[in-house]
Amino acid sequence: MGLSLPAEERALTTLHTIALAADRLGAGGMRLKPLLDGSGLTPADLETPDKLISHAQELRVFANAVKASGDPALGLSLGLRMHVSAYGILGYTMLASRTLRDALNLALAYPTLLGTYFKLSLEEDGDEARLVATGYRYAPELTVFNTELCMTSLLTVVQDLLGHAIAPRYLRLPFRPPLHAQAYADKLDCPVEFCAPAGVLGFDAALLDRPLPLADPVSCHYGLQQCLQLNAQLASGPDVLEQIRQHLNNHLRDSSSLERVASQLHRSARTLRRHLQRMNTSYQRLLDEVRYDKARHLLTQTDLPIYLIAEQLGYSETASFRHAFQRWSGQPPSLYRR
Incomplete structure (x- = not known):
């Protein structure tokens, strides 16, 4: 029955990542039933935008997706498709922010709305900026998948906010090179380092103060109010x-x-x-x-x-x-x- 789940697995999140996985795998011919098996979710749930689910349910769907797809690089593929609009009101408020720095600080202030399994931080060192992911404590067998999904989705979000592609300085990952390591070279335009202490996406610090093309102070203000309400609901x-x-x-x-x-x-x-x-x-x-x-x-x-x-x-x-x-x-x- 899945009784007495640990507190961290009762944490709530939205359906956006599962919906993306369903679309991605559905386009490849995978049916919804095996994807949702054991999660307590139904296909109808995916049509309910305001439905909240637990991290335990989301992790079950991720495990099903990795197994059923047979694609060891699925985390990379999904992360590169996780556009900023997938984060609902948080994503649109980020788009309306004044600069990339403002948008990223907004996202980091609401990790629950991001649905992340990591503690995220933004660091600066001279002309280099770093998005750092630490503190993963969920399903160990999904460490690679969730880390890849997190780091590549951060890259996708940065590019969406700026309105153009960027070439990161590097991507560092806290695990040994997996069997699908070649997929990184195929999908990412940057050096990739393994066995790092944390997940790190490095890029030019000058980008942080670049004005965003869709900045709108009024929309940003009202979006922030909705983010506060949704965050309170999730908490x-x-x-x-x-x-x-x-x-x-x-x-x-x-x-x-x-x-x-x-x-x-x-x-x-x-x-x-x-x-x-x-x-x-x-x-x-x-x-x-x-x-x-x-x-x-x-x-x-x-x-x-x-x-x-x-x-x-x-x-x-x-x-x-x-x-x-x-x-x-x-x-x-x-x-x-x-």
């Missing part, structure tokens, strides 16, 4: 989930419905339901998660009879608890206790 999502989880954990016997929980949390059921839908979950799923976690604890750490455990979890009948636990764990509670 509050996990907090709402944790509030519901915490309440359920303490009041399982009295949490028969979302309406009752909403009342006890002094929120409207409609607002909570909308939050849960945007995070691709439901009240029943959260209730199952909390019940399953508590059931495992009570079965292994106490000698309570199963009928009392069922009562503590809010079940009116022991048989209902037995069926639910069998569905969650694949075995009855009595066997799990052994």
Whole structure:
């Protein structure tokens, strides 16, 4: 069931990268079903622009894409197609910024809106500027894919903002040369160095203060306000989930419905339901998660009879608890206790 995900995997992001991968692979004949398999997403979700998903869901789609495409350089290809407009209101606000420096600082101030798995920074050293990516801590098997996607998408964004191609001074990558290393020479017009301490894209510092061709102070101002609102929404999502989880954990016997929980949390059921839908979950799923976690604890750490455990979890009948636990764990509670 994917219960009790680590906190970092409950972080929220938008659908823009998955939508790009679906378009790219769909053009090559790949069907959506294997791409979305195991992610909890449906093809209809990709048609919902304001839907929010977890990083865990996005990583599952990435893993499916790498496996199904058979293209080891997929991260490079997707990054070079990740145009600034793919970042929604953040991308358009960057386009309306005064200079490249302003646009990049805006993006770095909102890493959640970028959907990045890295800590990004902008450094300057004399006539050289560097975009640096560190701190990757997600799926290790996708390190190369995600690093390639991140670094080449940064190059694409810089070029989109300036309105023309640039020749980077270099690209540094924090891993050994992969088997598809030749693809870098084929797709990038710059030297590539491997085994670096971090991902680094180096370019001329003079570009930072170049006025952007689509700069518009009014559009930039209003775009920034929308970025603030969306960032708050993305940041509050996990907090709402944790509030519901915490309440359920303490009041399982009295949490028969979302309406009752909403009342006890002094929120409207409609607002909570909308939050849960945007995070691709439901009240029943959260209730199952909390019940399953508590059931495992009570079965292994106490000698309570199963009928009392069922009562503590809010079940009116022991048989209902037995069926639910069998569905969650694949075995009855009595066997799990052994």
